[in-house]
Amino acid sequence: MHSIEIVLAMLLAVAASGFLVRVLPFSLPLPLVQIGLGAVISSFNRGVALDPKLFFLLFLPPLLFLDGWRIPKQGLFRDKGVILELALGLVMFTVFGAGFLIHWMIPAVPLPVAFALAAILSPTDPMAVSSIASRAPIPRRLMHILEGESLLNDASGLVCFQFAVAAALTGTFSIANASVTFLWLALAGVACGVGVTYAVNIVQRWIARHFGEEGGSPILVSLLIPFAAYLLAEGVHASGILAAVAAGITMSYFELSGRAAASVRIQRTAVWDMVQFTLNGIVFTLLGEQLPGIVRNAMRSVESGHLDPWWLAVYVAAISIGLMLLRLIWVWLSLRWSILAARVRGQQRASPHWRIIVATSLAGVRGAITLAGVLTLPLALSDGTPFPARDLAIFLAAAVIMVLLLVAAIALPRLLRNLQVPEESDRQHQEDLARKSAAHAALAAVEAERQRLAASADLVEDGELLTACAERVSQLYQRHVDRLGGEADIAPERARRIEQIERQMRLAGLRAERAELFRLAREHKISEEVSRKLVRNLDLLETRQR
Known part of the structure; x- marks a missing residue:
């Protein structure tokens, strides 16, 4: 199949997935349906050759920008303590805990690559949770916490991933240098995102006020903002990821000025809904298309280490269980700490039902950000040798995404059934x-x-x-x-x-x-x-x- 035919086939698969997920006699999360359709496409094609940097640029900026734009800010600030504990503390806990687990379990995976895999597995995906939430009565406040967590841990997890990949490429890592680099990445990245969005909106308003504008112009501009912020940040060696998130958050505050025309807001919402659905869908469809090749390469990796290919299933199960346990431990410890801190301040805080705690752990499913990130692993090291365990890492990430989605889809509706939660008046x-x-x-x-x-x-x-x-x-x-x-x-x-x-x-x-x-x-x-x-x-x- 030619490139244009593959793209059209994937777009058709994404469109069909929205229909199939409603007509299938059994309940499946939308991402799994899209992966299955991608596997069907792979039977007619030998596999798409991906440029990691191009893939990162095309898919991540608009998805991160939209997360920042649409995240409920009031809920974000109300539960900022819990969200920061999950988005920052849990990410570091996951990187070290899962990283050491992967390296201990699979010695063929170097420690920096293990940390990179753990880092890219740490961000959660609200879109994947939303596809399950339609069938599971997840409390609204818990959904807001999960959305806020996913907004921030996308950035923190991807930044940790970049550090780990850099360590794998160079073979060195310095905490002091990493700290200084992180400060520059964060501060300059956020400044680029805020600056680009602010400048574009000011210029756009001036042009509209003096010369008028076509209805489609502001919509197209909004689509270009995340790419502009990302490329500017990357140009000054800052974090394009944080720039895209900051641009989205800044855009949400400009939206509150109410300057945009009603028809523009309606059309822009429809366009961005389509972009979000399409990009998320293509990422998972592309995974399904790449999956046969990824599995073959992963099997060769374990066979070269004199192991049976069935060990791949053991690795996936162990990493999935490890991620769920790490999240459960952190959520429980964070809750106990919050209750203790409230008592020290003289406040009484009731402990949530144990099913809410377990649901918070299971709802941390991975999705498009994890998949888009792991596919950007370099093809080779600086000296030209193949990147160690690249195919194995991509397979493990893809398999863990599917396992966690299945577990959440099966367990969450049963776990939360008939659970009495206070109504949010x-x-x-x-x-x-x-x-x-x-x-x-x-x-x-x-x-x-x-x-x-x-x-x-x-x-x-x-x-x-x-x-x-x-x-x-x-x-x-x-x-x-x-x-x-x-x-x-x-x-x-x-x-x-x-x-x-x-x-x-x-x-x-x-x-x-x-x-x-x-x-x-x-x-x-x-x-x-x-x-x-x-x-x-x-x-x-x-x-x-x-």
Whole structure:
């Protein structure tokens, strides 16, 4: 198959996977279905030759950018202690614990390569969890913690991975040099991400204000921002990974300004949803396409070490169990520490149900970031010799991803079934507050629009008509009812005039509602999640009115 045919076949497989996951008689996570379809493609193709650096550039920046953009910031700050413990402490615990386990169990894997494999296995994937969450009643707050963890441990795990790979390539590692390098990678990477997003948005607003812009332009620009941030950071030898994450977080704050047009927000959301689904799907489909070759090479690796190929299954099982145990130990220790610290401060904190603790451990499944990262392992060392145990490391990472997905898909629904968790009344309270404040703002905007129209020279004689229209539009916000009847005897010209005036007033009300929602989100009175949901409803209404 030619390259373009392979790409089209993978895109078709990704599209088909969304349908198959719903019609299969048994429940399977979406990534596993995509891996299976990729394996089918491999039967018609000898395998795609991957350039690790190009693969990293194409797939990781947009996925990390979108994670930073859409992560609920209020939940992130509320549970920042727990999230940092999981995203930073657990990553280091996993790198050392799993790294030494892999090297002890498979001596043919050098210690730096073992650390690299453990590092790339440490990031969790919220998309993989979400595919399971639709069938398992995961509490909303736990989902927010898992999403926040995945945002930060993507960066920390990938940075650790890069350090380990560098040590494998050079054969040396210095903690002092690594610490200085890490500070530069982190600070310069974050600065590049924030700077690029800030500069692009400021320039884009200036151009739109002075010259206008096409509807598709801001959407295309948003797609290019993560690549620009990543390439700039890599150009100054900083972390492109952190730059992409920081760019996404900065973009979320620019979004709260409410400057983008409603139609742009709707189209941009649809485009980014498609990009996220496609990129995640292609990564897993590509794994399935590469899997036969990876398995063959991994079997040769163990056979050259005078071991039976069945030892591969033992290695995968041991690493998977090790990762789950390391996560369970860390979660339990972190919980005990949090309860002890609360008691020292004189606070009482109830211990969560043991099933929640186990669910937190099982929900740490790996996904696209792990897969994209491990496929970027160099093909050769600096002296030109093949990178040690590269194929074995890729196989182990891919197999562990599938095992953890299966375990979570089978165990989580059963573990959380009939579990009583306190209802989160805060979300409903925020929605009620947002709707009430937005309605008040809309009523004020409708009255202001009536006064503006009444002051127009060509509408002075229509004072009664303006008042009637304002009352009718106001009733939509006050009672949430349809337009009043009784227009059968109105002349066509007057009916059109009424419709035009009412449309202007409705649009004024919608703009005021949206501005109020953005204000409440900026002041942290409602979460970004609630704001995003309600703003999308208003955008749809405004698009229909226009």
